[in-house]
Amino acid sequence: MQQTIELQAVVPDNLIGKRLDQVLAEVFPDYSRSRIKEWILAGCVQVNGMVVDKPREKLLGGEAVHIQAQLQEQQQHQAEDIELDIQFEDEHILVINKPANLVVHPGAGNQHGTLLNALLNHVPDIGAVPRAGIVHRLDKDTTGLMVVAKTVPAQTHLVTQLQAREISREYEAVVNGTMVAGGIIDEPIGRHDTKRTSMAVRTMGKPAVTHYRVKQKFRAHTHLRLKLETGRTHQIRVHMAHLHHPIVGDPLYGGRPRPPKSADETLRQFLRDFRRQALHAAQLELAHPVTGEWLSWQAPLPGDIQALLAILAKDNQEHEQD
Known part of the structure; x- marks a missing residue:
């Protein structure tokens, strides 16, 4: 599957003396610098009718530039008829509410049944x-809102927003332990020394910042609202575990269930059976990549987290009466 891209422009005078790749990135902002460089090296760019395949070639201003390139699928994956909970869709973007137990991108052991397979079927x-x-991305068992670009220009603009920290993402989580107040976690995250699939707070890791506030306190758990300033792999899960308040049910960072003292067997069993991280992407806000309109979506908590909060609230009430 491929798309033909054809772009034309005249180099403005304010770009006189700049390199070809810099000029094209300025003139065609819908496409990333790396993609433009690939097109230049592949001979897809003409300047005044002549192919120029050197990204560092200097331009004098006034040249006619023409790009004709093919966008090809980098890896063949199978389209699969998997139902999507679509919150918004137009010709440029798609916003979905991802369920638990859905892998976003195919990988080792997960070649089928992923969000990517579903997207290939839908678009x-x-x-x-x-x-x-x-x-x-959202982890396999994290639920909630995700935005997907349906075109290369939309993707370029969304990635730029994400890198500039202009996309707002808020989450809700239930964590172990009672937290007194909200705060900010500013701790770098990198790959764990010995556990290949895990991340950890590392001095030499990438910067990672998470804001959090308390929504509700229970006897031995806390319901949090969190906002990402950065988007590292497993960021919220790692940061909360670092504070010794891992997310309930987290199979990688959470450890064993921690019921409150004197909890009844119903609550104890519920916590034992809750085997995914109680983490949900509840709100997503961004500027539309084409119109610039500021858009916002909210997704209610899924049923299992609502049930978790209800049983913790019931435990609170029963012990307040004691």
Whole structure:
């Protein structure tokens, strides 16, 4: 599957003396610098009718530039008829409410049944967009809102917003332990020394900042609202575990269930059976990549987290009466 891209422009005078790749990135901001460089090296760019395949070539201003390139799917994946909970869709973007137990992108052991497979079925042309338009990810068992780009220009603009920290993402989580107040976690995250699939707070890791506030306190748990300033792998899960308040049910960072003292067997069993991180992407806000309109979506907590909060609240009430 491929799409033909054809772009034309005249180099403005304010870009006189700049390199070809810099000029094209300025003139065609819908496409990333790395993609433009690939097109130049592949001989897809003409300047005044002549192919120029050197990104560092200097331009004098006034030249006619022409790009004709093919966007090809980088890896063949199978389209699969998997139901999507679509919150918003137009010709540029798609916002979905991801359920638990859905892997976002195919990988080792997960070649089928992923969000990417579902997207290829729902939007066949999305195969020509890198990573099928996936701009950011949620872990397999994290639920909630994700935005997907349906075109390369939309993806370029969304990635730019994400890198500039202009996309707002808020989460809700239930963590172990009673937290007194909200705060900010500013701790770098990197790959764990010995556990290949885990991340950890590391001095030499990438900067990671999470804001959190308390929504509700229980006897031995806390319901939090969190906002990401950065988007590192497993960021909220790692940061909360670092504070010794891991997310309930987290199989990687959470450890064993921690019921409150004198909890009844119903609550104890519920916590034992809750085997995914109680983490939900509840709100997503961004500027539309084409119109610039500021958009916002909210997704209610899924049923299992609502049930968790209800049973913890019931435990609170019963012990307040003691």
